[in-house]
Amino acid sequence: MKIRTVHAVWFSATGTTEKVVTAIAGDMARILDAEYRSFSFNLPAARAGELAFGPEDLVVFGVPVYAGRVPNLLLPYVRDMVKGQNTPAVPVVLYGNRNFDDGLMELRNVLFANGFVPLAAGAFVGEHSFSTVLGAGRPDGDDMALAMELAQKAAAKVQGLDALLGQPVAVAGCDPIRPYYTPRDRHGEPIKDFLKAKPVTDPDKCVKCGLCARLCPMGSIDPADVSNVAGKCIKCCACVKKCPKGAKSFVHEGYLYHQHELEDQYAGRRAESSIYI
Numbered sequence: 001m002k003i004r005t006v007h008a009v010w011f012s013a014t015g016t017t018e019k020v021v022t023a024i025a026g027d028m029a030r031i032l033d034a035e036y037r038s039f040s041f042n043l044p045a046a047r048a049g050e051l052a053f054g055p056e057d058l059v060v061f062g063v064p065v066y067a068g069r070v071p072n073l074l075l076p077y078v079r080d081m082v083k084g085q086n087t088p089a090v091p092v093v094l095y096g097n098r099n100f101d102d103g104l105m106e107l108r109n110v111l112f113a114n115g116f117v118p119l120a121a122g123a124f125v126g127e128h129s130f131s132t133v134l135g136a137g138r139p140d141g142d143d144m145a146l147a148m149e150l151a152q153k154a155a156a157k158v159q160g161l162d163a164l165l166g167q168p169v170a171v172a173g174c175d176p177i178r179p180y181y182t183p184r185d186r187h188g189e190p191i192k193d194f195l196k197a198k199p200v201t202d203p204d205k206c207v208k209c210g211l212c213a214r215l216c217p218m219g220s221i222d223p224a225d226v227s228n229v230a231g232k233c234i235k236c237c238a239c240v241k242k243c244p245k246g247a248k249s250f251v252h253e254g255y256l257y258h259q260h261e262l263e264d265q266y267a268g269r270r271a272e273s274s275i276y277i
Contacts, residue, residue: 001088001159001162001163003032003056003058003088004034004035004057005034005035005036005037005057005058006026006028006032006036006037006057006058006059006060007025007038007057007058007059008022008024008025008026008036008037008038008039008062009021009038009039009040009041009059009060010038010039010040010041010062010063011040011041011064011071011074012040012042012094013042013064013215013217013236013237013238014129014236014237014242016064016094016124016126016127017062017064017093017094018040019126019139019144020062020092020122020124020126020139020147021062021092023144023147023151024060024090024092024150024151027148027151027155028060028151028154031151031152031156031159032058032155032158032159034058039051041074042215043219044217044218044219047074047077050082050083051081051083052083052085053083053085053116054085055085055086055087057087057088058087058089058158059084059087059088059089059090059111059116060089060090060092061091061107061111061116062092063078063092063093063094063103063107064094064095064126064129064236065096065101065123066103066180066234067180067182067183068099068100068101068102068103068178068181069102069103069106069177069178070103070106070107071234072180073232074234078107078111079110079113079114082111083114083115084111084115084116084117085115086115087115087116088116088117088118088158088164089111089116089117089118089119090118090119090120090150090154091104091107091108091111091118091122092121092122092123092124093123094123094124094126094139095123095124095125095126095271096127096129096130096131096135097125097134097135097266097267097270097271098128098134098262098265098266099271101173102173102174102177102178103123103173104121104122104123104171104172104173104276105171105174105175105177106173106177108121108168108169109168109175109177111168112168117164117165117168118168119154119161119164119168119169120150120153120157120275120276121171121275122147122150122274122275123171123172123273123274123275124138124139124143124146124147125138125143125272125273126138126139128262129236129237130258130259130262131263131267133263134262134263134266134267135271136267142273143273146273146275147273149275150275150277153277169276169277170276172274172276183254183258183261185261186261191258192254193252194252194255194258197252197254197255198233198250198252199233199249199250200227200248200249200250201227201247202247203227205246205247206226206245206247207245209244210223211242211243212226212239212242212248213226215238216238216239217236217238218231218233218234219231220233235250
């Protein structure tokens with residue numbers, strides 16, 4: 001089958017998903033002698049309109065895993081505004097060294113329901129949004145080598161098909177999809193008010209450049225007063241990790257407890273990336 005355009009489509013607040021998705025899509029475009037295009041839906045304006053693809057497109061579609069699934073505040077956009085028309089796809093997720101749980105399966109299922117045919121997929125480790133310790137330096141050289149293997153095998157699969165198969169590629173996960181992972185303390189109790197945690201601004205460090213407001217995927221930071229996080233926070237940590245002065249941080253007790261629990265449990269191991277063809 002002939003592919004005319006390979007699209008890299010991603011949400012990537014801190015850049016790890018973008019790195020993997022663009023590398024896979026770029027290499028597939030090269031192998032398939034197709035045009036390469038990219039689209040980020042990081043910002044609210046990018047999610048305002050429908051994104052549609054046809055049968056001669058191929059879409060490498062990536063999101064991070066939040067609480068074991070597609071991020072809940074992004075799911076409506078992916079589910080309702082991204083449309084295929086018998087379009088081959090490669091769903092990709094990035095996770096922070098704990099587990100991708102049902103995130104990849106959920107993304108695959110949503111794309112399949114929306115007119116895409118997922119013919120290959122991948123789950124890769126990236127530095128956790130909450131931490132600089134969990135998955136530090138990931139995706140690294142080994143992860144990117146596996147991403148290139150996915151690109152090459154997926155491209156070869158496309159080249160060997162006269163028509164798309166009727167079923168999506170098999171991936172790890174549970175179907176029906178399980179509920180979102182709930183942060184809990186050591187007694188098994190849900191961490192109180194975790195979802196209400198928002199970043200705070202150190203006035204001694206902030207130079208009021210406004211970068212955090214421009215980067216916020218939810219448009220929740222007031223550009224006139226960046227210490228005011230008026231809307232919802234998805235804990236993506238774009239404002240924390242990309243602030244040039246280190247002026248943003250989380251001080252919420254429950255958030256910090258969960259961060260340290262994750263680091264204590266998972267920072268000492270190397271979770272593995274995986275691909276599915």
